[in-house]
Amino acid sequence: MLNQRFMSLSAIGVMLIMVLAFTMYLAGQGAPAPQGTAGAGAAPPLPQDNGQAAGGARGARGGGNNRGGGGGPAAAAPKFPDGTPRLGAIPGQTGLWNGGGGGNADVPYQPWAKAISDYRRVNEFEPHTRCKPSGGPRQFLTPYGVEIVDLPELKRIMIMDIGGPHTFRIIYMDGRPHPKDLNPSFYGHSIGKWEGDTLVVDTIGFNEKFWIDRGQAPHTEKLHLIEKFTRTDMNTMQYELTVEDPGAYTAKWSRSSSMRFGANSELFEYVCQDNNFAPELLVGSEQRKVDRSSQIVP
Amino acid sequence: MRLKAACLFLILAGVAATVPVSAQQGFPMNGTWAGDWGPNATRRTQVTLVMSWDGKKISGLINPGPDSVPIASATLDSSKWAFHLEADAKDPNCKVMRFVADGKLDDLGSYTRTVKGTYTYGTEKGDFKIKRD
Numbered sequence: 001m002l003n004q005r006f007m008s009l010s011a012i013g014v015m016l017i018m019v020l021a022f023t024m025y026l027a028g029q030g031a032p033a034p035q036g037t038a039g040a041g042a043a044p045p046l047p048q049d050n051g052q053a054a055g056g057a058r059g060a061r062g063g064g065n066n067r068g069g070g071g072g073p074a075a076a077a078p079k080f081p082d083g084t085p086r087l088g089a090i091p092g093q094t095g096l097w098n099g100g101g102g103g104n105a106d107v108p109y110q111p112w113a114k115a116i117s118d119y120r121r122v123n124e125f126e127p128h129t130r131c132k133p134s135g136g137p138r139q140f141l142t143p144y145g146v147e148i149v150d151l152p153e154l155k156r157i158m159i160m161d162i163g164g165p166h167t168f169r170i171i172y173m174d175g176r177p178h179p180k181d182l183n184p185s186f187y188g189h190s191i192g193k194w195e196g197d198t199l200v201v202d203t204i205g206f207n208e209k210f211w212i213d214r215g216q217a218p219h220t221e222k223l224h225l226i227e228k229f230t231r232t233d234m235n236t237m238q239y240e241l242t243v244e245d246p247g248a249y250t251a252k253w254s255r256s257s258s259m260r261f262g263a264n265s266e267l268f269e270y271v272c273q274d275n276n277f278a279p280e281l282l283v284g285s286e287q288r289k290v291d292r293s294s295q296i297v298p
Numbered sequence: 299m300r301l302k303a304a305c306l307f308l309i310l311a312g313v314a315a316t317v318p319v320s321a322q323q324g325f326p327m328n329g330t331w332a333g334d335w336g337p338n339a340t341r342r343t344q345v346t347l348v349m350s351w352d353g354k355k356i357s358g359l360i361n362p363g364p365d366s367v368p369i370a371s372a373t374l375d376s377s378k379w380a381f382h383l384e385a386d387a388k389d390p391n392c393k394v395m396r397f398v399a400d401g402k403l404d405d406l407g408s409y410t411r412t413v414k415g416t417y418t419y420g421t422e423k424g425d426f427k428i429k430r431d
Contacts, residue, residue: 111376111377116326116376120322123322125322125407208323208324218324220324220325220351220353247325247352248325
């Protein structure tokens, strides 16, 4: 009898531990952490005072000094010789942007979108945590920051992230319009232009396979984003987002936030492997030796 | 005793590993759905639905192809995740009758979510189940 009672209590205890551990595992999946870091994906949307994305280890290579010079006033926003603002790092230096979140107050949800938003707050199984690309503003909420690369000679700006899959989006600056009949994609199709010192990016052509933020804002393929980037000094970028999606909202809505520049940091090689539930089955793992004499199997 | 506890742990670990993890995406009814309907367990008819949300209403087709039937109306009550569909379909005698189905959307977070419910088609009543492809 005592034995049975002990077994029952043990079973309950183990079950509770398993549930707790599984819950913690999922909560930490803002992006699967590379080996050697932990809980990398639990970052809340806004940056901390030190400019680094909050929420756990960012990886030794993903950090950086955002003070821009010993805690004094930040340097002026860098520009190209022709006066065009430079959103990325200046030549000879590296740096990443973090932040860009912000709450979604007074969002004019359609009823189904509100219900989905409520559902997502409870069921935080975001596609990002399964290595799906993170389009729109969600890109700036990925762990390790994003790198903005100015390519004036190509009339493009690229925004790269590695928090999910190692990917990027292109902002075309050559005046082209959006193509007709776009094939919906995670990053959509972005075109940009300068309005004074503000980069205005217009993006359409999104698929529905990702969340544009950490869950509160569902979207459909009708999503149309206007993003405004204004680098106010070396370390600060004002980010304004306007969301238009007649499939999910009854009206346009906007929010704004700021991003912080982490100098002396850069992206690093990072593999996020979708549906990697069985690493022991990977070719070449310790559990499954591969005959490398074959010309077919690598 | 330790062996029993270890076995128990392994069993529970196996159960935990099978917990479905999925992410909700977009308007829940968008996409292609497949399933069957019928008045009883032995008399079933395969059905395919393609539905699309334009921001105001759900439109689509039942059994896309030469004999497709347009959806006359379809709604999703997100307070209960209740799905309602109506269509005018011909019976074997080419008589047009209204098909009315009411179901409940389950497993919302799964890409392959389901709707189960009941229908009426003329005087016939039955149940249906569709799963998103």
